[in-house]
Amino acid sequence: MMRISDDAVSPRARWVFVSRDVTFWTLWGGAVLIGSAALAASAFATEHAGWEFYEATHRNMITFIVTVLPYLWIGILAGTVLFGYFNLRHTKTGYRYSLTIVMIMSIGGSFVGGAILYGIGAGSTIEVMVGERIPFHTSVVRLQEELWDDADEGRLIGSASAPLTEETILFTDTNGTKWTLYTAGLSPKDLDALARFEEVRVIGYQATTSDDVFYACIILPGFLPHEQNSISDMLGRRSAFLERVRPESEIKDPAMRSNECERVRVRILQK
Known part of the structure; x- marks a missing residue:
């Protein structure tokens, strides 16, 4: 009690902790959602990369992969997984989970969400829309046009x-x-x-x-x-x-x- 008095420590309302918990869970969910979008777009880009005909455009499979790999989406997916891990560990019960469990939850959530978005055709919309708006990302549609x-x-x-x-x-x-x-x-x-x-x-x-x-x-x-x-x-x-x-x-x-x-x-x- 004397330390509380000396350090001028005052209790915080319960809603402060609840709101912080909700905020971190929301941020984790947002990271998983963005990761899902990145995964759906990556799947679409990979599917339409033209690997069936790679000998017509490249000397070998390695140079083909280097050209068509969706670097933007891979980077976003990795970033959202790490961001999701950080936020989940800061929730009320997040400290209980090991790194492996948290990563599985984040990656698994992105895979499930990505499969749903890809299944309804959103992967193509995301890939093309981002390709039109971000200068350093060439959509798979435009890339195929440039190659062919x-x-x-x-x-x-x-x-x-x-x-x-x-x-x-x-x-x-x-x-x-x-x-x-x-x-x-x-x-x-x-x-x-x-x-x-x-x-x-x-x-x-x-x-x-x-x-x-x-x-x-x-x-x-x-x-x-x-x-x-x-x-x-x-x-x-x-x-x-x-x-x-x-x-x-x-x-x-x-x-x-x-x-x-x-x-x-x-x-x-x-x-």
Whole structure:
């Protein structure tokens, strides 16, 4: 009692401790929610990274991963887990939990929330919205456009429209550039993909005589909606891609066989 009197210690109302407890729990919940959003966006970015066709854009899987890894979301997820741990340990009962339990609660909460957000399609909204507003974060949609909209490297991404001749169609890339796309070197599977998908990736080579003429050798699906990106779908596209880049997958008609397309396939296989 003398120490209380000497130190001028005064009791605090119960609501002070309750409100502080509620504040820390709320901050922990907010951290888990932000972590959930980061996880949902990371899942969407990973799902649409184009790993099925990585040989067409990169020398190996390592350089591909370095390019497409969602660093922003990984950093946010790690930060929210640590922030959540700090706040949970400062609640009334938080001191009772070990570091392992607190981390499991924080990470587990983010995974559950992330799965829900991803399941309802919020991952794409978060990823695209943040990519449009934060200069140092390139959304997976824009990244795919940057990787594939490179005619000098033999790649285009966009949509086909009106046929121009029996062997050419009008093709518009994601930057709005119009191309005359030669299709004589395409296999039946490629022609089917060109007609079936609204957006396609094109592997081929640019004409040396004109800046707006592109010879197509392989057609791959472009940016697909979430419901067409199950693991089995992606494995199927991976298998189809590897089949098409093999030299023997070239059109069997010798009159239509393209030596340039053969070289394009060999270049991809040799990466």
